[in-house]
Amino acid sequence: MDMTIPVNLDSLLKQVTGFDEFRAGQEEVIRSVIRGRDTIAVLPTGAGKSLCYQLPVHALGGTVLIVSPLLSLMEDQVAQLKMQGEKRVAALNSFLAPKERAEVLANLGSYRFLFTSPEMLVQPHISKRIKQLRIAYIVADEAHCISQWGFDFRPDYLRMRDWLGNMEDRPPVLALTATASEKAIRDIADYLLMEQPELFIHTPDRPNIAMELIRLSGREEKTEWLLDHLSQWKGPGIIYVQSRKRAEELAGLLRSRQIVAAAFHAGMEGEDRILVQQQFLNGELEWICATNAFGMGINKPDIRWIVHDHLPSSAAQYIQEIGRSGRDGRQSLATLLYSEGDADTAAFIATDDLPEPETVHFIGKCVAEGMDIREAGERAGLSETALRVVSYWMDRLGTEQAAIQMDRLADTKREEIFSMVRFAEGAGCLRSRALGLFGYSPTVRPALCCSECGLDSSRILIGRTAARNSSGLLGWRERINSLFVVSGEE
DNA sequence: CGCATGATGCCTACGCATCATGCGGTGCAGTAGT
Numbered sequence: 001m002d003m004t005i006p007v008n009l010d011s012l013l014k015q016v017t018g019f020d021e022f023r024a025g026q027e028e029v030i031r032s033v034i035r036g037r038d039t040i041a042v043l044p045t046g047a048g049k050s051l052c053y054q055l056p057v058h059a060l061g062g063t064v065l066i067v068s069p070l071l072s073l074m075e076d077q078v079a080q081l082k083m084q085g086e087k088r089v090a091a092l093n094s095f096l097a098p099k100e101r102a103e104v105l106a107n108l109g110s111y112r113f114l115f116t117s118p119e120m121l122v123q124p125h126i127s128k129r130i131k132q133l134r135i136a137y138i139v140a141d142e143a144h145c146i147s148q149w150g151f152d153f154r155p156d157y158l159r160m161r162d163w164l165g166n167m168e169d170r171p172p173v174l175a176l177t178a179t180a181s182e183k184a185i186r187d188i189a190d191y192l193l194m195e196q197p198e199l200f201i202h203t204p205d206r207p208n209i210a211m212e213l214i215r216l217s218g219r220e221e222k223t224e225w226l227l228d229h230l231s232q233w234k235g236p237g238i239i240y241v242q243s244r245k246r247a248e249e250l251a252g253l254l255r256s257r258q259i260v261a262a263a264f265h266a267g268m269e270g271e272d273r274i275l276v277q278q279q280f281l282n283g284e285l286e287w288i289c290a291t292n293a294f295g296m297g298i299n300k301p302d303i304r305w306i307v308h309d310h311l312p313s314s315a316a317q318y319i320q321e322i323g324r325s326g327r328d329g330r331q332s333l334a335t336l337l338y339s340e341g342d343a344d345t346a347a348f349i350a351t352d353d354l355p356e357p358e359t360v361h362f363i364g365k366c367v368a369e370g371m372d373i374r375e376a377g378e379r380a381g382l383s384e385t386a387l388r389v390v391s392y393w394m395d396r397l398g399t400e401q402a403a404i405q406m407d408r409l410a411d412t413k414r415e416e417i418f419s420m421v422r423f424a425e426g427a428g429c430l431r432s433r434a435l436g437l438f439g440y441s442p443t444v445r446p447a448l449c450c451s452e453c454g455l456d457s458s459r460i461l462i463g464r465t466a467a468r469n470s471s472g473l474l475g476w477r478e479r480i481n482s483l484f485v486v487s488g489e490e
Numbered sequence: 491c492g493c494a495t496g497a498t499g500c501c502t503a504c505g506c507a508t509c510a511t512g513c514g515g516t517g518c519a520g521t522a523g524t
Contacts, residue, residue: 069517069518070517070518071517071518093518093519094518094519094520117517117518117519118518119517119518119519120518120519123519145516148516149516149517153515153516153517154516154517154518156518218493219493219494242514242515243513243514243515244514244515245513245514246514265515266515266516266517291515291516292515292516293515293516293517313515341491341492341493344491344492345491345492345493345514347491348491348492348514349514349515350515352491352514352515353515385516385517388518
């Protein structure tokens, strides 16, 4: 296509996808990318984010490099593109057998879409090969991961900054996410080395999600509340919990009440995770009891209810999780079960794996004496993750500053949790205060707003009795499903 | 840190109090060993 002629996006859209019209928010993002601008697009999941990175390359030529946080997400997107008839697509990651990987590397230049992880990307031998490509633009998919994971969990997200900085002719970068917190936007622009990015940010307000805060005394009362309310009212929904064990416990209790539920957490086998996710998407599973491992890339339009059994570790996390309900625009509910002391557990888990400043000094000393950093990390009793994080900050800032940085990161985490405590313990409209944590205000005041505004959630929820037959028992289909879910086999 | 669970002490049977121990999220990559 001749680049001097303004691109006719409508005909391009028709030609590539067969669609006649863009969905709201897509076209402006696509135009910005084609103009060569660094672009940050905050669009709700389900708004068609993938088209935003898929279309411009057809006008520009070359390869799109898509950096994605999860292997499962890459696989999904590769499959989706292939289904659309795109042959020039590949994912470069550890999921590949050595043979397949060699093949992808040998044919790098032939792909129109190349997916990879930040960890793979920054490896020198891979990086060298990728930088030889004619890259039309780089996409950071689920870009809030930079902010959410980069600092203390997956530092290779932050290494992308230097990776981009070392490029001779850096292509434009497109960041896609559904999280609009100021910190996330700032981190994205900073670590993706963006120059005066075009921002397309949609409000995180979701008027069709009513909000509810229930104050309870502790774990036991929460369990009672859940069993009581979930036997009365229907999902489908997600219960977010603090630990893997709690996820299993609640799923078991619900199943014992003939409610079709399953756990989901990172301790499960990959196959089981896929099965549970698939059953939930297919409507064969009413409740998922999950740690924060569940959600990214899940696009189920009819999730009606999100319950938090624990205190989310940040406002961004909370908004993201409740935002998974009601994508179809229909009335949904988000319930936060809060008890005093939740914050202590949350703070412990969030900061537990971060090394103490003294540990950083110890490692610095060992390394200065010629010890291998892995050995030093082991002696200090650090987890692999913690060592990776420390080593990133030591490389970047030196031992002294890295030690200070550990304290700073822990403080940031505690502050984020404390903002959630203020949210849970404060008074006044929940919607206004939740959005306020992001610097937004409600767009409208919905009739069914929140428990502080007099919400009666029984006006939203659908009674379970409707799903029962005349004898008051569950239908045969639900009973059979509940048996299969327990065994986890198909 | 805070909670749940298990072990111990009591003193001779039972159940309660006290103490000790364990446990607690998110994923990539690459390697070892089945």
